[in-house]
Amino acid sequence: MTMICEEANPLLHALHDSELDAGHAREVEAHVAGCARCAAELARYRELRIAMRRPSMRMAAPEALRSRIEAAIPTSAARPAASRTRRSLLQGFALGAALSAVAATGVVVMVMRTGDDGRLLGDAVSAHLRSLKADRLADLSSSDQQAVKPWFNGRVATVPPVIDLTAQGFTLVGGRLDYLDGKAVAAVVYKRGAHVINLFVAAAANQDHTAARAETVQGLNTQRWNDRGFRFIAISDLGQDELRDFHTKFESALRAGA
Numbered sequence: 001m002t003m004i005c006e007e008a009n010p011l012l013h014a015l016h017d018s019e020l021d022a023g024h025a026r027e028v029e030a031h032v033a034g035c036a037r038c039a040a041e042l043a044r045y046r047e048l049r050i051a052m053r054r055p056s057m058r059m060a061a062p063e064a065l066r067s068r069i070e071a072a073i074p075t076s077a078a079r080p081a082a083s084r085t086r087r088s089l090l091q092g093f094a095l096g097a098a099l100s101a102v103a104a105t106g107v108v109v110m111v112m113r114t115g116d117d118g119r120l121l122g123d124a125v126s127a128h129l130r131s132l133k134a135d136r137l138a139d140l141s142s143s144d145q146q147a148v149k150p151w152f153n154g155r156v157a158t159v160p161p162v163i164d165l166t167a168q169g170f171t172l173v174g175g176r177l178d179y180l181d182g183k184a185v186a187a188v189v190y191k192r193g194a195h196v197i198n199l200f201v202a203a204a205a206n207q208d209h210t211a212a213r214a215e216t217v218q219g220l221n222t223q224r225w226n227d228r229g230f231r232f233i234a235i236s237d238l239g240q241d242e243l244r245d246f247h248t249k250f251e252s253a254l255r256a257g258a
Contacts, residue, residue, distance in 0.1 A: 003031040008038050010129050016045045019122025021179045024130065123180040125217050128198045128235040138174030138189050148175045152186050160186040160201035160230065161254055168249040197236040197246060204231040212247050214240055223247045
């Protein structure tokens with residue numbers, strides 16, 4: 001199905017930052033090639049990045065502020081390291097001043113995500129937005145966890161836990177195959193009222209448990225954690241408190257062996 005502007009536009013940021021997987025990137029690029037409006041929007045993002053690199057955007061900290069910062073930094077015997085620390089702090093203040101100047105003009109500044117963790121979250125956000133299409137939410141629509149879990153056999157490297165949380169206020173909708181960082185992962189889909197929760201499940205590097213980390217990306221709330229050899233990313237437009245409640249109830253049921 002051909003992508004429309006309402007689907008492509010939220011993904012332009014991720015395309016610009018190279019955060020889309022190859023399949024989604026091709027679809028957005030194909031849409032941009034035939035859509036003047038989205039092409040112009042993407043061009044504006046690129047122009048902003050170029051503008052941010054111009055020498056005129058580099059701002060020096062005022063001398064009085066520079067003196068106060070240097071006075072607050074403890075003297076170290078390792079002068080080169082101390083110099084680097086001061087220089088890094090001053091560059092940080094300069095960048096903050098530059099971003100403030102850009103914000104004052106009314107231009108939206110995008111946060112550039114780097115590294116594997118940022119790329120994975122960017123892919124998950126893009127996949128969530130794509131899934132909101134009526135025909136893309138679930139490859140298998142079912143509220144029966146005994147039907148959804150075996151559906152993933154042979155489709156992903158590790159079959160994810162699928163838990164029915166209907167009694168706790170989160171209805172199981174089904175499952176979907178998706179891709180994060182170019183790798184096939186399971187997407188277990190839930191709903192709370194009209195709000196969709198995509199729970200992306202991938203294999204983790206170890207069995208360690210990590211506490212959930214909350215973050216808001218492109219207006220969507222996320223919860224990320226590791227447990228029992230799985231890496232979980234929950235994404236929704238639910239409020240952060242409700243999404244945290246989903247995480248808590250999912251983890252409680254998982255540990256109870258549900």
